[in-house]
Amino acid sequence: xxxxxxxxxxxxxxxxxxxxxxxxxxxxxxxxxxxxxxxxxxxxxxxxxxxxxxxxxxxxxxxxxxxxxxxxxxxxxxxxxxxxxxxxxxxxxxxxxxxxxxxxxxxxxxxxxxxxxxxxxxxxxxxxxxxxxxxxxxxxxxxxxxxxxx
Numbered sequence: 001x002x003x004x005x006x007x008x009x010x011x012x013x014x015x016x017x018x019x020x021x022x023x024x025x026x027x028x029x030x031x032x033x034x035x036x037x038x039x040x041x042x043x044x045x046x047x048x049x050x051x052x053x054x055x056x057x058x059x060x061x062x063x064x065x066x067x068x069x070x071x072x073x074x075x076x077x078x079x080x081x082x083x084x085x086x087x088x089x090x091x092x093x094x095x096x097x098x099x100x101x102x103x104x105x106x107x108x109x110x111x112x113x114x115x116x117x118x119x120x121x122x123x124x125x126x127x128x129x130x131x132x133x134x135x136x137x138x139x140x141x142x143x144x145x146x147x148x149x150x
Contacts, residue, residue: 001027002105003078004050005088006037006071011107011136013042015129021110022049023119029053029082031074055081067092076100089137107133112147 002025009030012018030038032054035046046052055077064073072093079086085103087110088094094104111133115126130147133139139147 001025001029001082001084003075003082003084003086004028004030004034005075005086005090005093006030006034006041007089007137008087008107008110009034009038009050010041011089011133012110014136015111015132017111017114017129018047020114020119022047024110024114024117025049027051028087029078029084031055031071031078033069033071033074037071053078053082065092065096068096072096076102107137108139108143108147 009018012021026049028050030046030050030052032052035052038046055074057077068076072090075086075088075093076097078084079097079102080100085105086093086097087105087107088097089106094106097104108130111120111126111129114120115123120126120129130144
């Protein structure tokens with residue numbers, strides 16, 4: 001189980017890989033705030049394997065970076081409450097989550113796991129998705145090199 005940020009959810013929606021992501025992650029969670037962000041851009045519907053949960057407000061934070069949105073903070077709260085990792089491409093969110101001991105993963109690593117698990121069948125298909133992912137997020141040469149390693 002994992003908590004999804006809108007960046008990952010939207011990237012996999014654009015890549016038409018949400019159903020394949022479900023083969024890798026059987027259950028995921030989003031906060032109500034992330035669902036609201038997603039539904040503004042896409043639709044009011046979200047796949048059934050993704051739960052929408054409102055985090056408890058009483059989890060305290062100290063020195064929250066100003067770059068974090070209300071949705072980002074809701075994901076941090078959920079991660080602390082449920083003791084789950086966060087899937088996000090948002091660098092400030094990932095850095096702050098790691099400071100709090102929350103593990104994180106991004107779209108690129110999830111895409112690579114789909115390929116390594118043979119859910120994405122061919123290298124050619126994987127390279128096509130990798131190229132399309134770069135329309136959503138910036139991938140440095142170092143990250144692309146990592147993605148191409150077996």
